[in-house]
Amino acid sequence: MRLRRPPVTRLITALDVILIVAVATTLVMALGARGRFSFGPVMISLRDPLRPALVAVVVYAIRFLIGRGTPVLPSLGQSSIRSRLDAELECIRQPARATREVKYYALAAMLTSVVWLMPHLVNIRQVPDPGDPVFSAWRLARFAHQLLNEPSRLFDGNIYHPSRSTLTYSDPTVLEAVVAFPFIAAGADPLVVSNALLLATFPLTALAFFFTAWRLTGDPQAGCVAGILGGLSPFKIEHYSHLELQFFFFAPLGLLFLLRMLAAPSWRTGAWFGAIVAAQWLASMYLGVMLMVFLAPVALLAAVTWKARPTRGLAAAVAMSAAVTVLFGSVTAVPFLRTDADRGGRSIQEVQFWSATPTSYGDRHRFLAAYRNIGDRSNNLPERELFPGAVPLALGAIGLAPPVSLATLALAAGGALAFDASLGTNGLIYDELYKYVRPFRGMRVPARFAALVGTALILLSAYGARRVLQLGRNRTMRGGILGCLAAAALIELRPALPLERYPDTLPSIYSAVTSDMVLAELPIEDMPNFAYMYFSTIHWARLINGQSGHFPAGYTTLVEEMKEFPRPDLLVELRKRGATHITVNCKLFAQPSRCPGLIERMDGMPELELISSGRWEGSEVRLYEIR
Numbered sequence: 001m002r003l004r005r006p007p008v009t010r011l012i013t014a015l016d017v018i019l020i021v022a023v024a025t026t027l028v029m030a031l032g033a034r035g036r037f038s039f040g041p042v043m044i045s046l047r048d049p050l051r052p053a054l055v056a057v058v059v060y061a062i063r064f065l066i067g068r069g070t071p072v073l074p075s076l077g078q079s080s081i082r083s084r085l086d087a088e089l090e091c092i093r094q095p096a097r098a099t100r101e102v103k104y105y106a107l108a109a110m111l112t113s114v115v116w117l118m119p120h121l122v123n124i125r126q127v128p129d130p131g132d133p134v135f136s137a138w139r140l141a142r143f144a145h146q147l148l149n150e151p152s153r154l155f156d157g158n159i160y161h162p163s164r165s166t167l168t169y170s171d172p173t174v175l176e177a178v179v180a181f182p183f184i185a186a187g188a189d190p191l192v193v194s195n196a197l198l199l200a201t202f203p204l205t206a207l208a209f210f211f212t213a214w215r216l217t218g219d220p221q222a223g224c225v226a227g228i229l230g231g232l233s234p235f236k237i238e239h240y241s242h243l244e245l246q247f248f249f250f251a252p253l254g255l256l257f258l259l260r261m262l263a264a265p266s267w268r269t270g271a272w273f274g275a276i277v278a279a280q281w282l283a284s285m286y287l288g289v290m291l292m293v294f295l296a297p298v299a300l301l302a303a304v305t306w307k308a309r310p311t312r313g314l315a316a317a318v319a320m321s322a323a324v325t326v327l328f329g330s331v332t333a334v335p336f337l338r339t340d341a342d343r344g345g346r347s348i349q350e351v352q353f354w355s356a357t358p359t360s361y362g363d364r365h366r367f368l369a370a371y372r373n374i375g376d377r378s379n380n381l382p383e384r385e386l387f388p389g390a391v392p393l394a395l396g397a398i399g400l401a402p403p404v405s406l407a408t409l410a411l412a413a414g415g416a417l418a419f420d421a422s423l424g425t426n427g428l429i430y431d432e433l434y435k436y437v438r439p440f441r442g443m444r445v446p447a448r449f450a451a452l453v454g455t456a457l458i459l460l461s462a463y464g465a466r467r468v469l470q471l472g473r474n475r476t477m478r479g480g481i482l483g484c485l486a487a488a489a490l491i492e493l494r495p496a497l498p499l500e501r502y503p504d505t506l507p508s509i510y511s512a513v514t515s516d517m518v519l520a521e522l523p524i525e526d527m528p529n530f531a532y533m534y535f536s537t538i539h540w541a542r543l544i545n546g547q548s549g550h551f552p553a554g555y556t557t558l559v560e561e562m563k564e565f566p567r568p569d570l571l572v573e574l575r576k577r578g579a580t581h582i583t584v585n586c587k588l589f590a591q592p593s594r595c596p597g598l599i600e601r602m603d604g605m606p607e608l609e610l611i612s613s614g615r616w617e618g619s620e621v622r623l624y625e626i627r
Helices: 006-030 050-067 078-093 100-113 115-121 132-149 174-185 190-217 220-231 234-238 250-263 267-283 285-305 312-338 348-353 358-362 390-400 406-422 430-436 438-442 446-469 475-492 508-512 526-538 555-564 568-576 594-603
Strands: 035-039 042-046 518-522 581-585 608-616 619-626
Touching: 006 050, 078 190, 078 250, 078 406, 100 115, 100 190, 100 220, 115 190, 132 174, 132 190, 132 526, 174 190, 174 267, 190 220, 190 234, 190 250, 190 446, 190 526, 220 390, 220 446, 220 475, 234 446, 250 267, 250 285, 250 312, 250 406, 250 446, 267 285, 267 312, 285 312, 285 406, 285 438, 285 446, 348 430, 358 446, 390 406, 390 446, 390 475, 406 430, 406 446, 430 438, 446 475, 508 608, 508 619, 518 526, 526 581, 555 568, 568 619, 581 594, 581 608, 594 608, 594 619
Parallel strands: 518 581
Antiparallel strands: 035 042, 581 619, 608 619
């Protein structure tokens, strides 16, 4: 092969990059992708695959004429790439031990993650809203109650009577419930326990990202930056109400232990990987399914790059990981399959509504304090405000620049696949996943794949941070650079926590309620239903009411009709459903003025007998028995 001058080599490398992009664009558009993208005054329109295909042909012809016989991407240096890949393989195969310095950086990342959470730490019964946080408290308490009293019917919730296994109508958060069990069994307030778990996820997320980034980069300072970015992730703050979505710290660990299993295959590394995947599934079934999609290209790239062979060790690792995943995953999978017909799937129209668009990744949510007064949020959509932060974007871009490693390529591939999946019906792959992969037909919000996009970006940021830190000529300069990066992350990603008081006491009428009763609680509305579920943790009577990710057949019709209660036929309907008592809580009515007239009419009904009355939060509450 003839030696070429550096300028020609760089030109050939540039042509190779253009050729790769043109071919990839042609393939993507052939699969159906279309779009228009603007970069300032420049508008790029992608309407059919013919144009990028023509570009690929022209570039290939030029490349052939001036670079025949030259390796692909010659500027990157094939031998140096191979040596880097071998070094990376050895680093993952035989990880370094954690020194005292490494532990200090891990602790720093964990402490940084809770700096902005102090208002919630000192007011731990406060909630971001009276909906999902209260729902999480009920889930944890119900699991503890069933585990103590009816472990054979673990997923039998007390809502939507006479329906059964109603804990499967939403993510049952089994892992969180197991952790919460000893505290709730000892008498702790379920809301306090739920909030404590929520807050604990922030340092745990920081630690998971630190550990993974340190193992991948070999640099604890770069790991510290990744830990800070993970602990302050905008996805976590946007979903501050969703306990289960806070547990995505298994995602970076899953990637690391997948690479570890492929680098040093054995039954032990397989067991570790399987345990992490199973833990993610048990913490959040949503994220468990999404994690497997995210890891698919990572496994493929690692297997090809490291030339994985079907050895006995690899077979043992794969078998063990599959066995562990299936064993623990079946804890929730089996009950969910049994109630699949009751819940039904999500319609494609519902999935389409909750699908992101590429522009969603530029939309900043209202809880990012640094951006609160910047830009117009009027057109933003809930759960589709996916801006990951400027600091992770900048460091991630630096980390992805050549020379690359297997990990950076794998992160880019996994992140790209997760990005497309987050677009739902607006992307390439989600329609096929919806058609052929059963769990996806039960998932409502494809945009939550943004958690995995953020995971890839944060870990790429560790590689970017390592390169920036290398600009420091000595330890002091590196420390200064680390301080600047940490400060930038803390300032940009500072959350404005949306906290509000939740009542400290429960209505006195529930002291007369016993577990053999069946309550119909008025008003039957979304937010009041969450309150009734939380109130039920002190009596565990069954409820006609309920609020969850799914509703049983006929429930939404009942909710609409109950707006006209006490119509006589509605009392007959409540009896048919098994109701023995009715409660009225005037504080929870969307139109409080309706409540006094309702109570007056119910007091005059011979079919109802007043059992208990009182006041709660300054408003009337009543308990009636249906005769």
